[in-house]
Amino acid sequence: MLQIADWLDGLALGRKASPGIEAVLHVLHSDTGPASFMSTQDVATRANVNVATVVRAAQFLGFSGWSALKSELRHRYLASLTAEKLLNERPFPASGLAGTSLALDAQNMARLAAGASAEQIARAAAILASASRTIVLATGSYAAAGFQLAHMGQWMGRDIELHTASGTSLVNRLRMMAPGDVLVSCNLWRASKFVAEVVRVAEQRGVRILAIADRQTGITDVAEEALIVPSEGVTFMPSTVGAVAIVQALLAELASIDPARTMAALRDTEELWSELDLVDPA
Structure with a gap:
């Protein structure tokens, strides 16, 4: 995760952030994997701030909001994992894998069409x-x-x-x-x-x-x-x-x-x- 931490530090450019934004950045540094799948509210709860502060933290790093930052963070996190580690993180469910795959690709397409x-x-x-x-x-x-x-x-x-x-x-x-x-x-x-x-x-x-x-x-x-x-x-x-x-x-x-x-x-x-x-x- 050092590369992701370095990437986050590079986006901050050494600037001084507010205590609330620093709390959000700490969550991203210390819990990168789970954070990359969290909603705005989940990150806010983990950092003990409000959702507006999470949005401001994303904007502080150069993104339009949490959704844009989360997408970049998630893809960087997934790219840091081997195929075996990906499978360990997402073991085969008892059933419904085909439907899950189709639903996720539908989400990917919706995200692409919107962005x-x-x-x-x-x-x-x-x-x-x-x-x-x-x-x-x-x-x-x-x-x-x-x-x-x-x-x-x-x-x-x-x-x-x-x-x-x-x-x-x-x-x-x-x-x-x-x-x-x-x-x-x-x-x-x-x-x-x-x-x-x-x-x-x-x-x-x-x-x-x-x-x-x-x-x-x-x-x-x-x-x-x-x-x-x-x-x-x-x-x-x-x-x-x-x-x-x-x-x-x-x-x-x-x-x-x-x-x-x-x-x-x-x-x-x-x-x-x-x-x-x-x-x-x-």
């Missing part, structure tokens, strides 16, 4: 549209969201390529990228050091960076646009629903930027499908 900025998604799509070449770097479960972005982007006639692992092929592709090209990092939960290093090198070479993440990280700090999505899942599995949903929104915006180009690419694809007899008419 996502349509203007930011449009800006990110414009960055993709401006690039001659785009690499999507996605690892583990989140390769699914990366695959959707690359596959549907290619369908629209965009040069978007997915890479899911380190190696010489990625180095070769990175070397061929020019200033103004785009690298999309889709890196959530226990973020990969390798992805962070590739992003650092790419940014130094003039490549524009977009990030899909579940919290603020070193990658989001250098990204022109960072799309933050919820990833909390049931038991040991982080959810991919938020990442896929934000990719869908990004693709919708991308398709609308140059409708004539999009339509021409789709028409060409349909003709190739027909020529190669790929689609089952049934």
